[in-house]
Amino acid sequence: MPLLTIPEEEASIRFAELILESGIHALLGYAVVFFGLILLMLVVILVGKAFARKPKNTNVGTGVLDGPGASSNVGTGVLNIGMIATGNHCYLKIRCALQHPDGPGSEPTGPAAPGAAGEVKLNNVDPKTAAMLMAIVADKMQKPINELRFISVKEVEQR
Protein backbone atom coordinates (compact mmCIF):
# COMPACT_ATOMS: atom_id res chain seq x y z
CA MET A 1 0.00 0.00 0.00
CA PRO A 2 1.50 3.43 -0.94
CA LEU A 3 2.44 5.75 1.93
CA LEU A 4 0.85 8.77 0.24
CA THR A 5 -2.24 8.93 -1.93
CA ILE A 6 -2.00 10.94 -5.16
CA PRO A 7 -3.69 14.14 -3.80
CA GLU A 8 -1.48 13.99 -0.70
CA GLU A 9 1.58 13.53 -2.89
CA GLU A 10 0.57 16.51 -5.03
CA ALA A 11 0.00 18.60 -1.90
CA SER A 12 3.40 17.66 -0.50
CA ILE A 13 5.09 18.51 -3.81
CA ARG A 14 3.26 21.85 -3.87
CA PHE A 15 4.33 22.51 -0.28
CA ALA A 16 7.96 21.69 -1.13
CA GLU A 17 7.76 24.10 -4.04
CA LEU A 18 6.26 26.76 -1.76
CA ILE A 19 9.11 26.29 0.73
CA LEU A 20 11.70 26.62 -2.02
CA GLU A 21 9.98 29.69 -3.43
CA SER A 22 9.67 31.24 0.04
CA GLY A 23 13.35 30.59 0.75
CA ILE A 24 14.24 32.44 -2.44
CA HIS A 25 11.87 35.30 -1.50
CA ALA A 26 13.42 35.51 1.96
CA LEU A 27 16.97 35.69 0.59
CA LEU A 28 15.94 38.14 -2.10
CA GLY A 29 14.12 40.34 0.41
CA TYR A 30 17.14 40.45 2.73
CA ALA A 31 19.32 41.32 -0.26
CA VAL A 32 16.92 44.08 -1.33
CA VAL A 33 17.04 45.63 2.16
CA PHE A 34 20.86 45.59 2.04
CA PHE A 35 20.90 46.94 -1.49
CA GLY A 36 18.50 49.77 -0.61
CA LEU A 37 20.35 50.76 2.53
CA ILE A 38 23.79 50.52 0.87
CA LEU A 39 22.60 52.86 -1.87
CA LEU A 40 21.13 55.15 0.77
CA MET A 41 24.45 55.06 2.63
CA LEU A 42 26.23 56.20 -0.53
CA VAL A 43 23.70 59.02 -0.95
CA VAL A 44 24.20 60.09 2.68
CA ILE A 45 28.00 59.98 2.31
CA LEU A 46 27.85 62.09 -0.87
CA VAL A 47 25.49 64.62 0.71
CA GLY A 48 27.73 64.75 3.79
CA LYS A 49 30.82 65.37 1.66
CA ALA A 50 29.06 68.07 -0.34
CA PHE A 51 28.10 69.90 2.84
CA ALA A 52 31.48 69.35 4.50
CA ARG A 53 33.17 71.03 1.52
CA LYS A 54 30.82 73.97 1.50
CA PRO A 55 32.22 76.14 4.33
CA LYS A 56 35.70 76.27 2.72
CA ASN A 57 34.30 77.75 -0.48
CA THR A 58 31.89 80.14 1.13
CA ASN A 59 32.44 83.75 1.92
CA VAL A 60 32.11 83.12 5.60
CA GLY A 61 32.24 86.70 6.68
CA THR A 62 28.90 87.61 5.16
CA GLY A 63 27.31 84.87 7.21
CA VAL A 64 28.83 85.89 10.48
CA LEU A 65 26.63 88.82 11.27
CA ASP A 66 23.67 90.23 9.45
CA GLY A 67 24.68 93.81 10.08
CA PRO A 68 26.30 95.99 7.42
CA GLY A 69 30.02 95.98 6.91
CA ALA A 70 30.69 92.29 7.32
CA SER A 71 33.53 91.15 5.13
CA SER A 72 36.08 88.37 4.88
CA ASN A 73 38.78 86.87 2.79
CA VAL A 74 39.83 83.25 2.59
CA GLY A 75 43.54 82.64 3.00
CA THR A 76 45.33 79.35 2.78
CA GLY A 77 43.33 77.70 5.46
CA VAL A 78 43.03 80.84 7.57
CA LEU A 79 39.90 82.95 7.57
CA ASN A 80 40.10 86.64 8.28
CA ILE A 81 36.62 87.48 9.37
CA GLY A 82 35.71 91.12 9.61
CA MET A 83 32.50 91.89 11.42
CA ILE A 84 30.57 94.76 12.83
CA ALA A 85 29.18 94.08 16.24
CA THR A 86 26.19 96.33 15.83
CA GLY A 87 25.50 96.64 19.54
CA ASN A 88 28.95 98.08 20.32
CA HIS A 89 29.52 99.89 17.02
CA CYS A 90 33.03 98.58 16.72
CA TYR A 91 34.83 96.86 13.87
CA LEU A 92 36.43 93.62 14.91
CA LYS A 93 38.76 91.34 13.05
CA ILE A 94 38.70 87.68 14.00
CA ARG A 95 41.28 85.34 12.58
CA CYS A 96 40.44 81.66 12.76
CA ALA A 97 41.80 78.55 11.10
CA LEU A 98 39.59 75.78 9.76
CA GLN A 99 41.87 73.06 8.41
CA HIS A 100 45.41 74.41 8.43
CA PRO A 101 46.16 76.01 11.78
CA ASP A 102 49.69 76.82 10.69
CA GLY A 103 48.58 79.08 7.85
CA PRO A 104 50.11 82.50 7.28
CA GLY A 105 49.11 85.53 9.27
CA SER A 106 50.50 87.99 11.76
CA GLU A 107 50.51 87.06 15.39
CA PRO A 108 49.41 90.10 17.35
CA THR A 109 50.68 90.37 20.84
CA GLY A 110 48.37 90.77 23.79
CA PRO A 111 46.73 88.85 26.62
CA ALA A 112 45.35 85.39 25.91
CA ALA A 113 41.69 84.53 26.38
CA PRO A 114 41.01 82.48 29.51
CA GLY A 115 40.81 78.76 28.77
CA ALA A 116 42.27 79.23 25.31
CA ALA A 117 45.58 77.61 26.26
CA GLY A 118 47.34 80.74 25.13
CA GLU A 119 46.29 80.37 21.51
CA VAL A 120 43.87 83.24 20.99
CA LYS A 121 45.44 86.67 21.05
CA LEU A 122 43.19 89.51 22.03
CA ASN A 123 43.79 93.08 20.94
CA ASN A 124 41.64 95.69 22.64
CA VAL A 125 38.88 93.13 23.15
CA ASP A 126 37.83 91.92 26.55
CA PRO A 127 37.78 88.12 27.09
CA LYS A 128 34.00 87.98 27.55
CA THR A 129 33.32 89.70 24.22
CA ALA A 130 35.91 87.51 22.51
CA ALA A 131 34.34 84.34 23.90
CA MET A 132 30.91 85.49 22.77
CA LEU A 133 32.17 86.35 19.29
CA MET A 134 33.94 83.00 18.93
CA ALA A 135 30.70 81.23 19.85
CA ILE A 136 28.79 83.34 17.29
CA VAL A 137 31.34 82.60 14.57
CA ALA A 138 31.19 78.84 15.27
CA ASP A 139 27.39 78.91 15.29
CA LYS A 140 27.07 80.89 12.08
CA MET A 141 29.66 78.75 10.32
CA GLN A 142 27.84 75.65 11.62
CA LYS A 143 31.16 74.24 12.74
CA PRO A 144 31.80 72.76 16.17
CA ILE A 145 33.87 75.22 18.15
CA ASN A 146 36.48 72.54 18.86
CA GLU A 147 37.14 72.20 15.13
CA LEU A 148 38.01 75.88 14.78
CA ARG A 149 41.32 77.33 15.90
CA PHE A 150 40.93 80.94 16.81
CA ILE A 151 44.18 82.85 16.30
CA SER A 152 43.26 86.38 17.22
CA VAL A 153 40.43 88.76 17.94
CA LYS A 154 41.38 92.30 17.20
CA GLU A 155 39.54 95.59 17.33
CA VAL A 156 40.77 97.45 14.30
CA GLU A 157 38.61 100.55 14.29
CA GLN A 158 36.62 102.33 16.97
CA ARG A 159 33.70 104.38 15.78
Added chain:
Amino acid sequence: MNILDVLLKLWQDSGFNAIISGFLNGGWQNLVMIAIGCLLLYLAIVKKFEPLLLCGIAVGCILTNLPGAGLYHQELWTNFMDANHEAYHSYGTILSEGGLLDFFYIGVKTSIYPCLIFIGVGAMTDFGPLLSNPKSLLLGAAAQLGVFAAFFGAILLKFTPEQAAAIGIIGGADGPTAIFLTSKLAPELLGAIAVAAYSYMALIPMIQPPFMKLLTTPEMRKVKMEQTRTVSKAEKIVFPIAVTLFVALLLPDTAPLIGCLMFGNLLKETGVTERLADTAQNSLMNIVTILLSTSVGATMVGSNFLTFKSGAIILLGVCAFILSTCGGLVGGVIMYKLTKGRVNPLIGSAGVSAVPMAARVSNTVGQKYNPANFLLMHAMGPNVAGVIGSAIAAGFLLKVFG
Protein backbone atom coordinates in the same frame (compact mmCIF):
# COMPACT_ATOMS: atom_id res chain seq x y z
CA MET B 1 -46.52 47.59 31.77
CA ASN B 2 -45.51 44.61 33.82
CA ILE B 3 -42.36 45.38 35.81
CA LEU B 4 -41.34 41.74 35.71
CA ASP B 5 -41.47 41.79 31.89
CA VAL B 6 -39.25 44.86 31.86
CA LEU B 7 -36.77 43.22 34.21
CA LEU B 8 -36.85 40.02 32.20
CA LYS B 9 -36.21 41.94 28.99
CA LEU B 10 -33.34 43.80 30.65
CA TRP B 11 -31.83 40.48 31.72
CA GLN B 12 -32.32 38.89 28.30
CA ASP B 13 -30.61 41.84 26.60
CA SER B 14 -27.73 41.91 29.06
CA GLY B 15 -24.26 40.65 28.31
CA PHE B 16 -24.36 38.43 31.41
CA ASN B 17 -27.24 36.48 29.89
CA ALA B 18 -25.41 36.27 26.57
CA ILE B 19 -22.31 34.84 28.26
CA ILE B 20 -24.23 32.36 30.42
CA SER B 21 -26.71 31.18 27.79
CA GLY B 22 -24.07 30.98 25.10
CA PHE B 23 -21.23 29.79 27.34
CA LEU B 24 -20.48 26.70 25.32
CA ASN B 25 -21.18 28.49 22.05
CA GLY B 26 -18.40 31.08 22.24
CA GLY B 27 -19.28 32.70 25.57
CA TRP B 28 -16.24 31.17 27.29
CA GLN B 29 -14.04 32.70 24.61
CA ASN B 30 -15.35 36.15 25.50
CA LEU B 31 -14.50 35.52 29.14
CA VAL B 32 -11.00 34.32 28.28
CA MET B 33 -10.43 37.37 26.09
CA ILE B 34 -11.65 39.71 28.83
CA ALA B 35 -9.15 37.98 31.16
CA ILE B 36 -6.40 38.46 28.53
CA GLY B 37 -7.40 42.13 28.27
CA CYS B 38 -7.05 42.46 32.05
CA LEU B 39 -3.65 40.73 31.87
CA LEU B 40 -2.50 43.21 29.22
CA LEU B 41 -3.71 46.06 31.44
CA TYR B 42 -1.71 44.60 34.32
CA LEU B 43 1.41 44.37 32.13
CA ALA B 44 0.92 47.95 30.93
CA ILE B 45 0.12 49.55 34.30
CA VAL B 46 2.16 47.51 36.78
CA LYS B 47 5.03 46.21 34.63
CA LYS B 48 5.11 49.32 32.40
CA PHE B 49 5.25 47.26 29.16
CA GLU B 50 4.68 49.87 26.42
CA PRO B 51 1.81 51.34 28.48
CA LEU B 52 0.84 53.97 25.90
CA LEU B 53 -0.05 51.27 23.39
CA LEU B 54 -0.87 48.29 25.56
CA CYS B 55 -3.47 50.17 27.66
CA GLY B 56 -5.47 51.02 24.55
CA ILE B 57 -5.07 47.52 23.08
CA ALA B 58 -6.25 45.98 26.35
CA VAL B 59 -9.31 48.24 26.59
CA GLY B 60 -10.14 47.59 22.93
CA CYS B 61 -9.86 43.84 23.61
CA ILE B 62 -12.18 44.03 26.61
CA LEU B 63 -14.76 46.23 24.84
CA THR B 64 -14.91 44.09 21.72
CA ASN B 65 -15.55 40.92 23.75
CA LEU B 66 -18.50 42.32 25.70
CA PRO B 67 -21.45 40.40 24.27
CA GLY B 68 -24.28 42.61 23.08
CA ALA B 69 -22.29 45.84 23.19
CA GLY B 70 -21.94 45.83 19.40
CA LEU B 71 -18.85 48.01 19.38
CA TYR B 72 -17.01 45.92 16.79
CA HIS B 73 -18.40 43.52 14.18
CA GLN B 74 -15.93 40.98 12.89
CA GLU B 75 -18.45 39.71 10.34
CA LEU B 76 -18.73 43.15 8.71
CA TRP B 77 -14.98 43.20 8.06
CA THR B 78 -15.05 39.59 6.82
CA ASN B 79 -17.69 40.62 4.29
CA PHE B 80 -15.67 43.75 3.52
CA MET B 81 -12.79 41.52 2.42
CA ASP B 82 -14.92 38.96 0.57
CA ALA B 83 -14.83 39.74 -3.15
CA ASN B 84 -18.04 37.74 -3.69
CA HIS B 85 -20.04 39.61 -1.05
CA GLU B 86 -22.17 42.64 -1.87
CA ALA B 87 -20.49 44.60 0.94
CA TYR B 88 -17.03 44.01 -0.58
CA HIS B 89 -14.93 47.12 0.07
CA SER B 90 -18.05 49.01 1.11
CA TYR B 91 -17.27 51.57 3.78
CA GLY B 92 -20.92 52.64 3.52
CA THR B 93 -22.00 49.31 5.01
CA ILE B 94 -19.48 49.73 7.83
CA LEU B 95 -20.69 53.25 8.57
CA SER B 96 -24.37 52.30 8.51
CA GLU B 97 -24.15 49.02 10.42
CA GLY B 98 -20.92 49.28 12.42
CA GLY B 99 -20.21 50.26 16.01
CA LEU B 100 -17.80 52.78 17.49
CA LEU B 101 -14.73 50.52 17.21
CA ASP B 102 -15.65 49.66 13.61
CA PHE B 103 -15.42 53.38 12.83
CA PHE B 104 -12.07 53.59 14.62
CA TYR B 105 -10.87 50.55 12.67
CA ILE B 106 -11.46 52.31 9.34
CA GLY B 107 -8.31 54.29 10.15
CA VAL B 108 -6.31 51.06 10.39
CA LYS B 109 -7.88 49.58 7.28
CA THR B 110 -7.07 52.67 5.24
CA SER B 111 -3.54 52.82 6.76
CA ILE B 112 -4.20 56.34 8.02
CA TYR B 113 -3.13 55.67 11.61
CA PRO B 114 0.25 54.01 10.93
CA CYS B 115 1.12 56.84 8.56
CA LEU B 116 0.08 59.55 11.03
CA ILE B 117 2.05 57.77 13.75
CA PHE B 118 5.05 57.81 11.42
CA ILE B 119 4.71 61.59 11.03
CA GLY B 120 4.96 61.83 14.82
CA VAL B 121 7.86 59.38 14.97
CA GLY B 122 9.68 61.38 12.29
CA ALA B 123 9.11 64.61 14.22
CA MET B 124 10.65 62.99 17.31
CA THR B 125 13.62 61.36 15.57
CA ASP B 126 17.05 62.89 15.28
CA PHE B 127 18.80 61.41 12.25
CA GLY B 128 22.03 63.22 13.20
CA PRO B 129 23.78 60.08 14.55
CA LEU B 130 22.94 58.25 11.32
CA LEU B 131 24.17 61.12 9.16
CA SER B 132 27.41 61.42 11.09
CA ASN B 133 28.05 57.69 10.70
CA PRO B 134 26.32 56.48 7.51
CA LYS B 135 27.87 53.02 7.85
CA SER B 136 25.36 52.36 10.62
CA LEU B 137 22.80 51.89 7.84
CA LEU B 138 24.47 48.52 7.22
CA LEU B 139 23.68 47.46 10.77
CA GLY B 140 20.08 48.53 10.25
CA ALA B 141 19.99 46.24 7.21
CA ALA B 142 21.69 43.31 8.96
CA ALA B 143 19.14 43.49 11.77
CA GLN B 144 16.27 42.71 9.38
CA LEU B 145 17.38 39.06 9.38
CA GLY B 146 14.56 38.09 11.73
CA VAL B 147 11.91 39.47 9.35
CA PHE B 148 12.82 37.06 6.58
CA ALA B 149 13.72 34.16 8.86
CA ALA B 150 10.33 34.39 10.62
CA PHE B 151 8.62 34.66 7.24
CA PHE B 152 10.28 31.41 6.23
CA GLY B 153 9.45 29.81 9.58
CA ALA B 154 5.79 30.78 9.21
CA ILE B 155 5.70 29.12 5.78
CA LEU B 156 7.06 25.94 7.37
CA LEU B 157 4.22 26.14 9.91
CA LYS B 158 1.79 26.22 6.96
CA PHE B 159 0.70 29.83 7.17
CA THR B 160 -0.22 31.35 3.81
CA PRO B 161 2.55 33.46 2.21
CA GLU B 162 0.57 36.66 2.97
CA GLN B 163 0.16 35.69 6.62
CA ALA B 164 3.82 34.63 6.80
CA ALA B 165 4.90 38.03 5.46
CA ALA B 166 2.79 39.82 8.08
CA ILE B 167 4.21 37.60 10.84
CA GLY B 168 7.77 38.14 9.61
CA ILE B 169 7.53 41.91 9.95
CA ILE B 170 7.27 41.49 13.74
CA GLY B 171 11.07 41.04 13.50
CA GLY B 172 11.31 44.64 12.28
CA ALA B 173 10.35 45.67 15.84
CA ASP B 174 8.39 48.54 14.43
CA GLY B 175 4.75 48.65 15.53
CA PRO B 176 3.28 51.01 12.91
CA THR B 177 5.04 49.14 10.08
CA ALA B 178 3.74 45.80 11.41
CA ILE B 179 0.19 47.18 11.60
CA PHE B 180 0.48 48.77 8.15
CA LEU B 181 1.62 45.54 6.49
CA THR B 182 -0.70 43.22 8.43
CA SER B 183 -3.79 45.33 7.71
CA LYS B 184 -2.98 44.97 4.01
CA LEU B 185 -1.89 41.32 3.83
CA ALA B 186 -3.51 39.45 6.72
CA PRO B 187 -6.03 41.61 8.62
CA GLU B 188 -7.39 38.54 10.40
CA LEU B 189 -4.07 38.28 12.30
CA LEU B 190 -3.82 41.96 13.21
CA GLY B 191 -4.62 41.58 16.91
CA ALA B 192 -2.14 38.78 17.56
CA ILE B 193 0.63 40.43 15.51
CA ALA B 194 0.18 43.85 17.13
CA VAL B 195 0.16 42.38 20.63
CA ALA B 196 3.25 40.26 19.85
CA ALA B 197 5.11 43.19 18.28
CA TYR B 198 4.44 45.66 21.09
CA SER B 199 4.93 43.11 23.88
CA TYR B 200 8.31 42.01 22.56
CA MET B 201 9.36 45.62 22.06
CA ALA B 202 8.69 46.15 25.76
CA LEU B 203 10.68 43.01 26.54
CA ILE B 204 13.76 44.08 24.56
CA PRO B 205 15.82 44.78 27.74
CA MET B 206 15.27 41.12 28.66
CA ILE B 207 15.45 39.51 25.20
CA GLN B 208 18.59 41.16 23.83
CA PRO B 209 21.34 41.10 26.52
CA PRO B 210 21.86 37.29 26.60
CA PHE B 211 22.45 37.25 22.84
CA MET B 212 24.65 40.34 23.05
CA LYS B 213 26.86 38.44 25.46
CA LEU B 214 26.71 35.25 23.44
CA LEU B 215 27.88 36.80 20.17
CA THR B 216 30.54 39.23 21.44
CA THR B 217 33.66 38.95 23.55
CA PRO B 218 34.38 41.13 26.63
CA GLU B 219 37.11 42.93 24.61
CA MET B 220 34.59 43.81 21.91
CA ARG B 221 32.09 45.11 24.46
CA LYS B 222 34.69 47.42 26.00
CA VAL B 223 35.46 49.23 22.73
CA LYS B 224 35.09 52.97 23.14
CA MET B 225 33.99 54.54 19.90
CA GLU B 226 35.31 57.85 18.63
CA GLN B 227 33.09 60.89 18.76
CA THR B 228 31.33 61.34 15.43
CA ARG B 229 31.27 64.61 13.53
CA THR B 230 28.65 67.27 14.10
CA VAL B 231 26.00 67.34 11.40
CA SER B 232 24.97 70.68 9.94
CA LYS B 233 21.39 71.85 9.91
CA ALA B 234 21.37 71.98 6.12
CA GLU B 235 22.30 68.30 5.97
CA LYS B 236 19.50 67.44 8.35
CA ILE B 237 17.04 69.31 6.13
CA VAL B 238 18.25 67.71 2.90
CA PHE B 239 18.27 64.19 4.39
CA PRO B 240 14.49 63.60 4.69
CA ILE B 241 13.92 64.95 1.19
CA ALA B 242 16.69 62.79 -0.28
CA VAL B 243 15.51 59.66 1.55
CA THR B 244 11.89 60.14 0.50
CA LEU B 245 12.84 60.57 -3.14
CA PHE B 246 15.37 57.76 -3.13
CA VAL B 247 13.48 55.08 -1.18
CA ALA B 248 10.07 55.84 -2.70
CA LEU B 249 11.57 55.62 -6.18
CA LEU B 250 13.33 52.37 -5.31
CA LEU B 251 10.28 50.76 -3.67
CA PRO B 252 7.12 52.79 -4.36
CA ASP B 253 5.10 50.67 -1.91
CA THR B 254 7.09 52.18 0.97
CA ALA B 255 6.12 55.72 -0.04
CA PRO B 256 3.30 56.15 2.52
CA LEU B 257 5.48 55.10 5.46
CA ILE B 258 8.78 56.65 4.42
CA GLY B 259 7.04 59.76 3.07
CA CYS B 260 5.24 60.35 6.37
CA LEU B 261 8.30 59.52 8.49
CA MET B 262 10.44 61.96 6.56
CA PHE B 263 7.71 64.60 6.41
CA GLY B 264 7.57 64.56 10.21
CA ASN B 265 11.35 64.81 10.36
CA LEU B 266 11.36 67.70 7.92
CA LEU B 267 8.86 69.56 10.13
CA LYS B 268 11.30 69.12 13.02
CA GLU B 269 14.45 70.11 11.17
CA THR B 270 13.31 73.11 9.11
CA GLY B 271 13.08 75.29 12.20
CA VAL B 272 10.24 77.28 10.62
CA THR B 273 7.42 74.82 11.37
CA GLU B 274 7.85 74.47 15.09
CA ARG B 275 4.11 74.54 15.77
CA LEU B 276 3.48 71.70 13.33
CA ALA B 277 6.41 69.68 14.65
CA ASP B 278 5.13 70.19 18.18
CA THR B 279 1.63 69.03 17.17
CA ALA B 280 3.00 66.00 15.33
CA GLN B 281 5.15 64.99 18.30
CA ASN B 282 2.50 65.47 20.95
CA SER B 283 -1.20 66.06 20.21
CA LEU B 284 -1.41 64.22 16.89
CA MET B 285 0.70 61.32 18.14
CA ASN B 286 -1.38 60.97 21.31
CA ILE B 287 -4.75 61.14 19.53
CA VAL B 288 -3.72 58.63 16.88
CA THR B 289 -2.18 56.33 19.50
CA ILE B 290 -5.55 56.19 21.30
CA LEU B 291 -7.46 55.43 18.09
CA LEU B 292 -4.88 52.95 16.79
CA SER B 293 -4.47 51.00 20.00
CA THR B 294 -8.19 50.64 20.75
CA SER B 295 -9.02 49.62 17.19
CA VAL B 296 -6.17 47.08 17.11
CA GLY B 297 -7.40 45.72 20.43
CA ALA B 298 -10.89 45.50 18.96
CA THR B 299 -9.69 42.91 16.45
CA MET B 300 -8.94 40.52 19.32
CA VAL B 301 -12.30 38.79 19.06
CA GLY B 302 -12.29 35.52 21.00
CA SER B 303 -13.27 33.25 18.13
CA ASN B 304 -10.56 34.80 16.00
CA PHE B 305 -7.78 35.13 18.58
CA LEU B 306 -7.98 31.91 20.59
CA THR B 307 -6.53 29.67 17.91
CA PHE B 308 -3.36 27.69 17.31
CA LYS B 309 -2.30 30.45 14.92
CA SER B 310 -2.09 33.09 17.67
CA GLY B 311 0.18 30.83 19.71
CA ALA B 312 2.36 30.21 16.67
CA ILE B 313 2.52 33.97 15.99
CA ILE B 314 3.68 34.65 19.55
CA LEU B 315 6.37 31.97 19.15
CA LEU B 316 7.49 33.14 15.71
CA GLY B 317 7.50 36.74 16.95
CA VAL B 318 10.04 36.06 19.69
CA CYS B 319 12.17 34.06 17.21
CA ALA B 320 12.02 37.01 14.80
CA PHE B 321 13.18 39.43 17.50
CA ILE B 322 16.03 37.15 18.56
CA LEU B 323 17.20 36.55 15.00
CA SER B 324 17.05 40.26 14.18
CA THR B 325 19.13 40.98 17.27
CA CYS B 326 21.63 38.31 16.21
CA GLY B 327 21.74 39.64 12.63
CA GLY B 328 22.58 43.13 13.89
CA LEU B 329 25.21 41.78 16.30
CA VAL B 330 26.88 39.68 13.59
CA GLY B 331 26.93 42.80 11.41
CA GLY B 332 28.53 44.66 14.34
CA VAL B 333 31.16 41.96 14.81
CA ILE B 334 32.01 42.08 11.08
CA MET B 335 32.36 45.87 11.30
CA TYR B 336 34.53 45.43 14.41
CA LYS B 337 36.85 43.13 12.48
CA LEU B 338 36.92 45.28 9.35
CA THR B 339 37.66 48.48 11.29
CA LYS B 340 40.25 46.71 13.44
CA GLY B 341 38.35 47.24 16.66
CA ARG B 342 37.04 50.76 16.20
CA VAL B 343 33.36 49.78 16.18
CA ASN B 344 31.71 48.35 19.28
CA PRO B 345 29.56 45.47 17.98
CA LEU B 346 26.99 46.04 20.72
CA ILE B 347 25.52 48.88 18.65
CA GLY B 348 24.49 46.27 16.04
CA SER B 349 21.64 44.99 18.21
CA ALA B 350 20.09 48.46 18.10
CA GLY B 351 19.46 47.92 14.38
CA VAL B 352 16.16 46.21 15.22
CA SER B 353 14.38 49.61 15.42
CA ALA B 354 12.36 49.82 18.67
CA VAL B 355 13.54 53.40 19.00
CA PRO B 356 15.06 54.30 21.45
CA MET B 357 14.73 51.21 23.67
CA ALA B 358 17.20 49.07 21.69
CA ALA B 359 19.81 51.89 21.66
CA ARG B 360 19.45 52.24 25.42
CA VAL B 361 20.05 48.51 25.85
CA SER B 362 23.27 48.75 23.79
CA ASN B 363 24.39 51.64 25.98
CA THR B 364 23.53 49.86 29.23
CA VAL B 365 25.30 46.63 28.29
CA GLY B 366 28.35 48.58 27.04
CA GLN B 367 28.57 50.49 30.31
CA LYS B 368 28.57 47.27 32.30
CA TYR B 369 31.93 46.42 30.75
CA ASN B 370 33.30 49.93 30.57
CA PRO B 371 31.47 52.45 32.78
CA ALA B 372 33.09 55.34 30.91
CA ASN B 373 31.70 54.14 27.60
CA PHE B 374 28.71 56.05 26.21
CA LEU B 375 27.35 54.15 23.24
CA LEU B 376 23.89 55.74 23.15
CA MET B 377 24.49 58.20 20.32
CA HIS B 378 26.48 55.62 18.33
CA ALA B 379 23.64 53.11 18.76
CA MET B 380 21.03 55.66 17.67
CA GLY B 381 22.47 55.47 14.12
CA PRO B 382 21.64 51.77 13.58
CA ASN B 383 18.46 52.28 15.59
CA VAL B 384 16.94 54.82 13.19
CA ALA B 385 18.47 52.94 10.23
CA GLY B 386 16.41 49.96 11.43
CA VAL B 387 13.23 52.03 11.03
CA ILE B 388 14.11 52.70 7.39
CA GLY B 389 15.24 49.08 6.93
CA SER B 390 11.98 47.63 8.26
CA ALA B 391 9.99 50.00 6.03
CA ILE B 392 11.99 48.74 3.03
CA ALA B 393 11.40 45.13 4.12
CA ALA B 394 7.67 45.86 4.43
CA GLY B 395 7.70 47.47 0.99
CA PHE B 396 9.35 44.39 -0.49
CA LEU B 397 6.86 41.99 1.15
CA LEU B 398 3.95 44.17 0.06
CA LYS B 399 5.25 44.25 -3.48
CA VAL B 400 5.64 40.45 -3.64
CA PHE B 401 2.51 39.37 -1.73
CA GLY B 402 0.21 42.39 -1.89
